[in-house]
Amino acid sequence: MIPLAADYCIGCGQILDKLEPADSRPSWIAGGVYRKMYGFRFTDLHLTEAVCPPCAQDLKARKDQNLVSLVARLSSGQKKLGLFLALETLAKK
Ligand SMILES: [Zn+2]
Numbered sequence: 357m358i359p360l361a362a363d364y365c366i367g368c369g370q371i372l373d374k375l376e377p378a379d380s381r382p383s384w385i386a387g388g389v390y391r392k393m394y395g396f397r398f399t400d401l402h403l404t405e406a407v408c409p410p411c412a413q414d415l416k417a418r419k420d421q422n423l424v425s426l427v428a429r430l431s432s433g434q435k436k437l438g439l440f441l442a443l444e445t446l447a448k449k
Pocket residue numbers: 365366367368369370407408409410411412
């Protein structure tokens with residue numbers, strides 16, 4: 357059997373179900389549930405690293421948090437530059 361290509365989230369390990377999504381749209385489900393549902397073994401799947409929407413949100417929030425703490429640690433001279441860079445990074449999102 358040729359391994360089936362599937363996206364799995366590097367944040368929470370869920371797999372994107374494109375085969376038979378519950379609401380006819382691809383949905384992220386737990387890896388174990390996914391394999392049981394279709395009777396897959398690990399070797400049946402060719403997993404591609406991806407990030408599910410909730411983890412992407414979480415990642416974004418953490419990045420913003422990092423920027424805030426980074427700016428807080430800078431000296432006043434560096435702060436202006438740090439704030440500028442932080443704002444520029446946020447504007448790019
Ligand atoms: Zn995830």
